[in-house]
Amino acid sequence: MIQFLLKRIGVVIPTFLGITVLAFALIHMIPGDPVLVMLGERNIDPAYYREAMHRMGLDLPLWQQYVNYLGRLLHGDLGTSLITQTPVMDEFLTLFPATLELSIAAMVFAVVFGLAAGIVAAVKRGTAVDHTVMGAALTGYSMPIFWWGLILIMVVSVHLGWTPVSGRLDIEFDIPPVTGLMLVDTLLSGDSGAFASALEHLILPAIVLGTIPLAVVARMTRSAMLEVLREDYIRTARAKGLSRTRVILKHALRNALMPVVTVIGLQVGTMLAGAVLTETIFSWPGIGKWLIDAISRRDYPVVQGGILLVASMIILVNLLVDLLYGVINPRIRHAR
Amino acid sequence: MSETTTPALTAPDFPSPLAEFWHGFSRNRGATVALGFMLLLFVAALFAPWIAPHNPIEQYRDALLVPPAWTTDGSWRFILGTDELGRDILSRLIHGARISLWIGVVSVLCSMIPGVVLGLLAAFYPDRLGTVIMRLMDIMMALPSLLLAVAIVAVLGPGLANTMLAIAIVALPSYVRLTRASAMTELTRDYVVASRLAGAGTLRLMFSTVLPNCMAPIIVQATLGFSSAILDAAALGFLGLGAQPPLPEWGTMLAAARDYIERAWWVVTMPGLTILLTVLALNLMGDGLRDALDPRLKQHD
Numbered sequence: 001m002i003q004f005l006l007k008r009i010g011v012v013i014p015t016f017l018g019i020t021v022l023a024f025a026l027i028h029m030i031p032g033d034p035v036l037v038m039l040g041e042r043n044i045d046p047a048y049y050r051e052a053m054h055r056m057g058l059d060l061p062l063w064q065q066y067v068n069y070l071g072r073l074l075h076g077d078l079g080t081s082l083i084t085q086t087p088v089m090d091e092f093l094t095l096f097p098a099t100l101e102l103s104i105a106a107m108v109f110a111v112v113f114g115l116a117a118g119i120v121a122a123v124k125r126g127t128a129v130d131h132t133v134m135g136a137a138l139t140g141y142s143m144p145i146f147w148w149g150l151i152l153i154m155v156v157s158v159h160l161g162w163t164p165v166s167g168r169l170d171i172e173f174d175i176p177p178v179t180g181l182m183l184v185d186t187l188l189s190g191d192s193g194a195f196a197s198a199l200e201h202l203i204l205p206a207i208v209l210g211t212i213p214l215a216v217v218a219r220m221t222r223s224a225m226l227e228v229l230r231e232d233y234i235r236t237a238r239a240k241g242l243s244r245t246r247v248i249l250k251h252a253l254r255n256a257l258m259p260v261v262t263v264i265g266l267q268v269g270t271m272l273a274g275a276v277l278t279e280t281i282f283s284w285p286g287i288g289k290w291l292i293d294a295i296s297r298r299d300y301p302v303v304q305g306g307i308l309l310v311a312s313m314i315i316l317v318n319l320l321v322d323l324l325y326g327v328i329n330p331r332i333r334h335a336r
Numbered sequence: 337m338s339e340t341t342t343p344a345l346t347a348p349d350f351p352s353p354l355a356e357f358w359h360g361f362s363r364n365r366g367a368t369v370a371l372g373f374m375l376l377l378f379v380a381a382l383f384a385p386w387i388a389p390h391n392p393i394e395q396y397r398d399a400l401l402v403p404p405a406w407t408t409d410g411s412w413r414f415i416l417g418t419d420e421l422g423r424d425i426l427s428r429l430i431h432g433a434r435i436s437l438w439i440g441v442v443s444v445l446c447s448m449i450p451g452v453v454l455g456l457l458a459a460f461y462p463d464r465l466g467t468v469i470m471r472l473m474d475i476m477m478a479l480p481s482l483l484l485a486v487a488i489v490a491v492l493g494p495g496l497a498n499t500m501l502a503i504a505i506v507a508l509p510s511y512v513r514l515t516r517a518s519a520m521t522e523l524t525r526d527y528v529v530a531s532r533l534a535g536a537g538t539l540r541l542m543f544s545t546v547l548p549n550c551m552a553p554i555i556v557q558a559t560l561g562f563s564s565a566i567l568d569a570a571a572l573g574f575l576g577l578g579a580q581p582p583l584p585e586w587g588t589m590l591a592a593a594r595d596y597i598e599r600a601w602w603v604v605t606m607p608g609l610t611i612l613l614t615v616l617a618l619n620l621m622g623d624g625l626r627d628a629l630d631p632r633l634k635q636h637d
Contacts, residue, residue, distance in 0.1 A: 141619065
């Protein structure tokens with residue numbers, strides 16, 4: 001197990017270094033003079049220009065700049081936002097819980113409904129129910145989620161008036177941040193109105209962000225279930241008199257879950273990309289909106305740091321999923 | 337000794353590969369309908385200036401936010417209604433098809449060709465070059481495609497050409513991995529060994545012996561890549577990083593429509609519905625192609 005762990009981590013390190021090179025190169029690929037871009041001023045005094053260049057370390061050879069950059073990274077220093085003058089890492093840590101909460105809610109929605117839809121479709125294979133579910137899943141998979149969000153806002157928020165249009169909480173509530181997860185914080189505050197408000201704000205974005213993973217989980221569950229339902233032990237279980245529901249939910253589903261879990265792990269990246277769009281539509285104050293805002297404000301340290309952090313997070317999640325398989329399934333651990 | 341007359345050996349009547357493919361493909365009703373839709377869209381895109389009822393950027397100041405023809409306030413002059421500047425939505429969608437399909441074609445070609453070459457190189461020289469190529473691809477895969485595209489466009493600046501470039505770069509790893517995997521399987525086959533012994537050079541082995549046998553999954557991937565190219569381009573346009581107004585790109589149209597959610601449902605609905613139908617059609621076609629070209633990959637049922 002230790003060997004498996006080390007081998008996995010050994011693969012991850014070069015990938016991470018590659019990402020740092022990418023993030024480092026990002027700033028240097030911006031057309032124009034980086035000093036002028038960063039300072040955003042014209043007609044700078046040449047002495048001040050040289051001073052700024054020296055201060056940012058841009059007068060050093062490229063490799064030395066990269067080594068310095070890497071050194072700062074290891075100290076957790078990702079630079080400072082040009083707009084707010086706050087360290088990038090601090091901004092990220094403040095905003096990340098919002099994205100985390102949204103992603104968890106979306107994933108719960110996707111897994112619950114995706115599993116149910118997939119099981120129903122597999123059991124009712126070839127019927128109208130199966131075709132409807134699979135047609136809906138393919139539509140969900142093809143969905144431009146930025147449009148899906150607008151349509152839901154138009155119908156549910158504007159037309160029916162059921163949910164708020166944007167944000168995380170009505171302004172009348174003032175909840176002290178403890179975990180940063182609004183549902184948990186409002187629950188801790190004991191204000192049931194605030195909790196309801198947080199829930200109302202969360203529902204639509206979670207549905208939007210969860211739609212594509214939902215479709216993927218439903219398709220995967222169906223095909224995994226179909227494969228398992230053919231097995232002999234299912235027939236045996238039925239033959240020994242167990243009820244159909246029990247066989248499907250206990251014997252079949254448990255064995256069909258492995259590929260489904262794989263797919264869920266792979267959806268983390270999709271989620272983070274989807275968060276960029278979902279957060280923009282719903283003005284959800286998370287890292288996706290933060291990144292897009294930084295791009296439109298040309299706040300390059302934030303863009304650079306944000307992309308590095310998001311990529312590291314995905315690498316980390318993939319590593320965890322890999323390790324988890326190793327724990328669950330010894331065959332993977334010992335393969336090559 | 338009696339002469340036994342052997343019956344004249346007639347070659348069995350094999351269907352041509354194309355007919356065989358069509359037989360498999362046309363059995364999938366969804367894929368056939370999708371193909372019809374895409375052909376229609378291609379024709380519309382090709383002949384947009386002649387088909388579209390209006391100029392896509394002409395602003396009819398007397399007809400702002402006119403609803404679609406079938407509603408009570410609609411008029412047949414603007415079948416799908418007009419937007420906030422009085423531009424005909426149907427004409428904009430037809431011209432937008434040009435942009436979206438153009439983005440799709442260019443970015444698929446720009447990622448498929450280098451992707452296939454890199455994949456073949458990685459398969460033929462697995463030791464050093466292959467490892468380097470695959471490591472690079474791993475790094476690119478560490479970021480979700482839309483985020484990487486956003487990062488690239490953030491650096492290069494928004495616009496149509498940079499959108500295509502970003503989408504092509506993002507899609508590259510999938511072609512490299514796919515080509516490498518199928519080429520490595522083919523390389524162990526007898527016919528490749530035979531061809532190598534017969535003196536075929538590396539280039540010949542790569543492109544004329546191995547590649548044709550790897551084409552099926554690549555074609556399927558290209559179809560699916562086409563759909564994600566259209567989707568990602570629309571997402572970039574929506575974020576204000578893709579095609580810039582007044583270009584009638586579908587995602588860019590949606591970005592402008594955001595402010596009219598409360599007053600004009602058609603401005604929001606039509607471009608998104610067009611994106612959805614196009615992506616859905618391409619995904620259906622991809623499924624059909626996979627089943628027809630590569631039965632091994634066929635999903636259950």
